[in-house]
Amino acid sequence: MDFLSLLTGGSDNLYKYLFIGGLGLIILSLFYPLNKKYEYTCQKDDYNNTVKLLNYDILKFQNSTEQFSQQSNQIIAESERLKKTGENPKRVALLKDSFEKQYALIKSYRDTIDRKKLAIEYSKVKIDTLNEHIRDFTKYEYIFFYAGIVSAIVGIIGWYFRMRSEDSKKSGNP
Numbered sequence: 001m002d003f004l005s006l007l008t009g010g011s012d013n014l015y016k017y018l019f020i021g022g023l024g025l026i027i028l029s030l031f032y033p034l035n036k037k038y039e040y041t042c043q044k045d046d047y048n049n050t051v052k053l054l055n056y057d058i059l060k061f062q063n064s065t066e067q068f069s070q071q072s073n074q075i076i077a078e079s080e081r082l083k084k085t086g087e088n089p090k091r092v093a094l095l096k097d098s099f100e101k102q103y104a105l106i107k108s109y110r111d112t113i114d115r116k117k118l119a120i121e122y123s124k125v126k127i128d129t130l131n132e133h134i135r136d137f138t139k140y141e142y143i144f145f146y147a148g149i150v151s152a153i154v155g156i157i158g159w160y161f162r163m164r165s166e167d168s169k170k171s172g173n174p
Helices: 003-007 014-085 089-171
Strands: none
8 A cells, every 4th residue: 555545545535535634724724823923913013113103202292292381381470570560561462472372382282192192092902902813813723733633643544544444355355
């Protein structure tokens, strides 16, 4: 009995299909889940980098907001001093305009910070989902691999004994 006769046996041989199906499952378990895990890991890395950039932007905006707040406090103090002393009313109006501009800038920075925080929350949810997918594909990898091994072993053993019994029937030995 040679190996080629195993591959060219009758098409009704269940064991042959078990063996070939088992090999297919093993191959599937080695490539498909790993490919999916790689894709999800790359997406996860992209989202992690996005979160890092968003955190950097938030820190930058918070620093700028603090600076503008300090400048606004100085403007208010100077405006109050000028009102009390009755000095140049045009200067008070200019300080008021400067304060309003600073306030608008602070408000826009605060809105930007809030938007960035929402983007971070979305990215966190996306990362959690990707982690779940990676865990699922790890389970599939093990399930397919072990099912393939069992199927291939049962198939090759059954196939071997079936071919052996057929060979013994042909040769006349029971």
